[in-house]
Amino acid sequence: MAVETQTAPRGLRRRRIRPYQVVQIVVAVSITAFLLYRLQYVLFVDDLYGLDTWTRFLISGLVIGAVYAVIAIGYTLVYGILFMINFAHGEVMMLGAFAAYFVFEALGAIPAGAETSFLNTYPIISIILAFIAGMSVSTGMGLLLERVAYRPLRGGPRLVALISAIGASLFLQNAAQLMFSPRRRAFANPDFLSRGAGFEVMISGRPVLITYTGTFVFVGSLLLLALLYFIIQRTRFGQAVRAIAEDQEAAALMGINVDRVIAQTFALSGAMAGAAGVMWGLHNGIVYHFIGFLPGLKAFTAAVLGGIGNIPGAMVGGLVLGVVEALGPAFLGLDFQLKDVIAFSILVLVLVFRPSGILGEVVAEEKV
Amino acid sequence: MAIRNGTRAGLIFGFIMVFLILIGVPETINVILQEATTNIDVETGQVINTAAFLFVMGVVAGFAAARKEEPDPLSGAVLSGLIAGLITGATTGLMIIILRSLALSEIDLREYLDKLSPTAIESLALRLSPILAGGAHVLIFALSGATGGLLNWIGRGPWRGPVGQMISNTRDRLARLPIVAQAQNSPITRYVVWAAVIAVVMIVPQFLNDYWSFVLGTVGIYVIMGLGLNIVVGMAGLLDLGNVAFFAVGAYTVGLLTAPEPVGVLWDFWTALIFGIVLAGLAGVILGVPVLRLRGDYLAIVTLGLGEIIRILIRSDLLKDFTGGPRGVRDISGPSLFGLEIGSERTFLYFILVGIFLLIFVTIRLKNSRVGRAWIAMREDETVAQAMGINTLNYKLLAFGMGAAFAGLGGVLFASRNQFTGPEDHTLLVSINVLAVVIVGGMNSIPGVILGAFALKGLPEILRQLDEYRVLVFGGLLVVMMILRPEGLWPSQRTRLQFSDEDEPVPIELSSATSAAPTPIKADVEEQKQAATR
Structure with missing residues (x-):
C-alpha cells in the first residue's frame, strides 16, 4: 500500500525508487510480456481451439461468473459495514444448496397425476419453493452466525473476528459432512431445466450449446443483482446500510439502530448466498459439504478484484473472474487442473498492484 | 423472569440437542460408554447410556437457564431450570416421536441424514414406542433441568465466597x-x-510403546510448527493461513533429495534437512515480499491462496515428473547419527524432542531480543513502530521467513518419519491445525503452544471414537476461544497482564461518591468488555 507516498506533500516526496517498486515493475512487465506473447501465439501461431470452443469457454465463464458475483455481493455487503471478512459465507451458500436439494427430492417423491411427480408437473412452483427454502435457510444461518460468532466480538481486534469466522466456516462445513455424509449427491432438476439441454447456436460452422440452466442462472443472477442494487440505493434500509458503512458512530447518532441493521445485512447477504447456492446446484448438479469452500474463496477474490465494499465492483469482479478463469487455462496454455491457481494468482496480483480493485475508491488507512 | 430465562435457554438447548442428534453425538457417546462398561448387556446399556446423556444435557440446560436468575431465591433458579428442561424435552421429544414413527414404518433416514441409523433412533427412543419415548424425553429433561437449576443455586451459595477467599489468600x-x-x-x-x-x-x-511414540512425535511436529507460526502470528501479529506451503517445501525437499524416485539424487539426510529449512525460509521471504504489504485480513486470505496454489501445483500434471503428482514421493530416508540409524519411533521421538528444545531456546532468545521487541511493537501498533524507527517490512519478512523455516523443519521431520509425502499431506487443514494450536494454547506463549499441540493433536488420539468430530470441534473451539478466552489456555505473561482486571489504572476519585467509576477511555472500555465476557 503506497499510502504514505500519496499522502505526503508533493514537495517533500522523495523521487527515489524503492526496491519494492522495482519488484513490482519487473513483475508487471514480465506478466504483460508473457500475456502478449500468449496472445499472439493463440491468435497467429497455434489455433488449437476454434472460435466455437472459445465461445463455449466464454459462456461457461459468464454463467459461473454471475454466480460468483451474487456470492461476492454478500462478502462486500458485510465488509462494507463491518470491515470484516465473513469467511463462513461459502458455507452459508452450501447450506442453501442443500436446502434446495432436499426440497427437490421431497417434491420429486410426491406423486402428481399419472407417472409424474409434483416436481415435473409444477416445475415453476417447485423452483420457487426451492429458492424460498434455500434463501430462508441461508438467511437464518447468516443471522445465527452474526449473533453467535461475530456480534460478541464486535469492536475487538479484527484478527479475532477473522479467526472466529474461520472457525465458524470449519464448523459448518463439518456439521454438514456429519449430517448429510460426505457423499456427492446429484441435484434432481425438474425435467424442463435438465442439464445438458439447451439452445444450439452455430458458430464457425460448429454447434455451441447454451444450456437452459446456464441461461436461467445467468438471468437469475442479473435479476438478483439488480434487486440488490435497488435495495441498497433506494430503500430506507439501504440508506441505513450506506450510512453505517460511511460512519458507524454518526449513523448511530442519527437514530439508526446499528445492531439491527448489521443483523439485517447479514440476513440479506445470507439470502444472496442461498440463492447462489440454489443456482449452483441447478447448474452444476452436484451438492456435498465442500461445494461452498472454493466458490466462497473465488467470490472473495471477485469482491477484492472489483473493489471490496463496492457493490457494482463485486458484480463486475465476479463476471471478470468467471470469464478469466474459464478462458485462462486455454489462453495461457496450461492444464485445466490449474484453473484455481489462476484465480488465486489474480487475487495476489490485484492485492499487490491495486488493492482498491477495479472500481474501488482509494481508501485511507484509518477507514479500512 | 424465571419463565423468560427458562424459555430462552430451553429453546437454545432444544436447538443444540436437535443438532447433536443430527450429527450423531448421542450414539457415539453410547458406543463409547458401552465399550467402557462391558458387563451390562447391550440393550440395557443402550437405554441407560442414552438416558444418562440426556440427563447430563438437561442439567447443563437447567444450569445455564438459572445462571441469569437474581442472586437469591431458590424457587426462581429451580423454576427456570425446570422450564428450560421442559422446553428442551418437548423439542427433542417431538423430534423423537417423528423419527421413531418413521423408523418403525421401516423408512431408512440414512439416505438423507447419515447419522440417523435405526439403532441410533432405537437407543434415542430408549427402546420405547414413539409417544412414550417423547414423554420420557420430556420427563428426563424436566427432572434434570430442575436439578441443574438447583445445582446452580447451590454453586453460588454462601460457602463459595469464603473458600475462594481462603485459597487466594493462601496463594498471596x-x-x-x-x-x-x-x-x-x-x-x-x-x-x-x-x-x-x-x-x-x-x-x-x-x-512408551511405538504407537504412543508415534502420537507424541506428531504432537512434537505440531509443537515445532506451532512455535514457528507463533513467531508470525503471536509475536509479529501477521495472520498466516499458508503455513502448509512451507511445510510442503520442507517435506518435498527432503523427499526429492533423499528418495530414489523421482529425482534420485540420494543425498544424505542432514544435508537435505539443512536444504529443507533454508529453502522453506527462502520461500517464506520470497512469497513474503509481495504479500506482506497487505493488511491483516487480506494477508490471511492471500496466504491461504498461496497454500492452495502450492497444493494444486504439487498435484498437477505440470510438475508430475518432478513431484510425483498425486502419487507422492516414497522411500524417503531417515536420519542417522554417527552410523547409528534413527529408525524406530522412539528414537525419532528423541530426535524431534531435541529439535523442540533447540527451537524453544531460539524462540526465547528471539523474544527477548531487539528483534522480538520490534515484532511486538509492530503487532501492537504498526504506525507507531514505524515512527520509532523500526523498518516494519524487514522485520515482517524476518518473522515470515523464520516461521516458514520452522514449518519447513516440521515438513522435513514429518516426511522423513513417514518415509512418504504426497499432496494429501498438504491440505489447508494443516495450516488451520497449526493456527488452532497457537490460538488455543495462547498467542505468543511457548508453554501455550505445547499445551495447544497436546490438546489438539494428542487428546483426539486418546478418544479415537471422537475422531470424526475433530474438525468440527476445532472450528467450534476457535469461535468459543475467541469469545470467551481470546488470550488462550496458557497466555504469556504480557497478554495475561493485558487481559487481567487487577492492573487497571486506579480510578481517580470523583467528588461525588455515588458516581460509580470515572468514564474510562475508549480502549479501556474495550478491554474491560473483553475481560468481562470471560
Whole structure:
C-alpha cells in the first residue's frame, strides 16, 4: 500500500525508487510480456481451439461468473459495514444448496397425476419453493452466525473476528459432512431445466450449446443483482446500510439502530448466498459439504478484484473472474487442473498492484 | 423472569440437542460408554447410556437457564431450570416421536441424514414406542433441568465466597514469603526447572510403546510448527493461513533429495534437512515480499491462496515428473547419527524432542531480543513502530521467513518419519491445525503452544471414537476461544497482564461518591468488555 507516498506533500516526496517498486515493475512487465506473447501465439501461431470452443469457454465463464458475483455481493455487503471478512459465507451458500436439494427430492417423491411427480408437473412452483427454502435457510444461518460468532466480538481486534469466522466456516462445513455424509449427491432438476439441454447456436460452422440452466442462472443472477442494487440505493434500509458503512458512530447518532441493521445485512447477504447456492446446484448438479469452500474463496477474490465494499465492483469482479478463469487455462496454455491457481494468482496480483480493485475508491488507512 | 430465562435457554438447548442428534453425538457417546462398561448387556446399556446423556444435557440446560436468575431465591433458579428442561424435552421429544414413527414404518433416514441409523433412533427412543419415548424425553429433561437449576443455586451459595477467599489468600501469602520471591527471581530456579523438565521429557519416551511414540512425535511436529507460526502470528501479529506451503517445501525437499524416485539424487539426510529449512525460509521471504504489504485480513486470505496454489501445483500434471503428482514421493530416508540409524519411533521421538528444545531456546532468545521487541511493537501498533524507527517490512519478512523455516523443519521431520509425502499431506487443514494450536494454547506463549499441540493433536488420539468430530470441534473451539478466552489456555505473561482486571489504572476519585467509576477511555472500555465476557 503506497499510502504514505500519496499522502505526503508533493514537495517533500522523495523521487527515489524503492526496491519494492522495482519488484513490482519487473513483475508487471514480465506478466504483460508473457500475456502478449500468449496472445499472439493463440491468435497467429497455434489455433488449437476454434472460435466455437472459445465461445463455449466464454459462456461457461459468464454463467459461473454471475454466480460468483451474487456470492461476492454478500462478502462486500458485510465488509462494507463491518470491515470484516465473513469467511463462513461459502458455507452459508452450501447450506442453501442443500436446502434446495432436499426440497427437490421431497417434491420429486410426491406423486402428481399419472407417472409424474409434483416436481415435473409444477416445475415453476417447485423452483420457487426451492429458492424460498434455500434463501430462508441461508438467511437464518447468516443471522445465527452474526449473533453467535461475530456480534460478541464486535469492536475487538479484527484478527479475532477473522479467526472466529474461520472457525465458524470449519464448523459448518463439518456439521454438514456429519449430517448429510460426505457423499456427492446429484441435484434432481425438474425435467424442463435438465442439464445438458439447451439452445444450439452455430458458430464457425460448429454447434455451441447454451444450456437452459446456464441461461436461467445467468438471468437469475442479473435479476438478483439488480434487486440488490435497488435495495441498497433506494430503500430506507439501504440508506441505513450506506450510512453505517460511511460512519458507524454518526449513523448511530442519527437514530439508526446499528445492531439491527448489521443483523439485517447479514440476513440479506445470507439470502444472496442461498440463492447462489440454489443456482449452483441447478447448474452444476452436484451438492456435498465442500461445494461452498472454493466458490466462497473465488467470490472473495471477485469482491477484492472489483473493489471490496463496492457493490457494482463485486458484480463486475465476479463476471471478470468467471470469464478469466474459464478462458485462462486455454489462453495461457496450461492444464485445466490449474484453473484455481489462476484465480488465486489474480487475487495476489490485484492485492499487490491495486488493492482498491477495479472500481474501488482509494481508501485511507484509518477507514479500512 | 424465571419463565423468560427458562424459555430462552430451553429453546437454545432444544436447538443444540436437535443438532447433536443430527450429527450423531448421542450414539457415539453410547458406543463409547458401552465399550467402557462391558458387563451390562447391550440393550440395557443402550437405554441407560442414552438416558444418562440426556440427563447430563438437561442439567447443563437447567444450569445455564438459572445462571441469569437474581442472586437469591431458590424457587426462581429451580423454576427456570425446570422450564428450560421442559422446553428442551418437548423439542427433542417431538423430534423423537417423528423419527421413531418413521423408523418403525421401516423408512431408512440414512439416505438423507447419515447419522440417523435405526439403532441410533432405537437407543434415542430408549427402546420405547414413539409417544412414550417423547414423554420420557420430556420427563428426563424436566427432572434434570430442575436439578441443574438447583445445582446452580447451590454453586453460588454462601460457602463459595469464603473458600475462594481462603485459597487466594493462601496463594498471596505464599507468594509474599521472602524465600519464594527470592526463588522466583533467581536464575538458579529457572535452570533447575528447565533441567527437571528436560530430564522428565527425556525419560518419558522410555516407557512408551511405538504407537504412543508415534502420537507424541506428531504432537512434537505440531509443537515445532506451532512455535514457528507463533513467531508470525503471536509475536509479529501477521495472520498466516499458508503455513502448509512451507511445510510442503520442507517435506518435498527432503523427499526429492533423499528418495530414489523421482529425482534420485540420494543425498544424505542432514544435508537435505539443512536444504529443507533454508529453502522453506527462502520461500517464506520470497512469497513474503509481495504479500506482506497487505493488511491483516487480506494477508490471511492471500496466504491461504498461496497454500492452495502450492497444493494444486504439487498435484498437477505440470510438475508430475518432478513431484510425483498425486502419487507422492516414497522411500524417503531417515536420519542417522554417527552410523547409528534413527529408525524406530522412539528414537525419532528423541530426535524431534531435541529439535523442540533447540527451537524453544531460539524462540526465547528471539523474544527477548531487539528483534522480538520490534515484532511486538509492530503487532501492537504498526504506525507507531514505524515512527520509532523500526523498518516494519524487514522485520515482517524476518518473522515470515523464520516461521516458514520452522514449518519447513516440521515438513522435513514429518516426511522423513513417514518415509512418504504426497499432496494429501498438504491440505489447508494443516495450516488451520497449526493456527488452532497457537490460538488455543495462547498467542505468543511457548508453554501455550505445547499445551495447544497436546490438546489438539494428542487428546483426539486418546478418544479415537471422537475422531470424526475433530474438525468440527476445532472450528467450534476457535469461535468459543475467541469469545470467551481470546488470550488462550496458557497466555504469556504480557497478554495475561493485558487481559487481567487487577492492573487497571486506579480510578481517580470523583467528588461525588455515588458516581460509580470515572468514564474510562475508549480502549479501556474495550478491554474491560473483553475481560468481562470471560
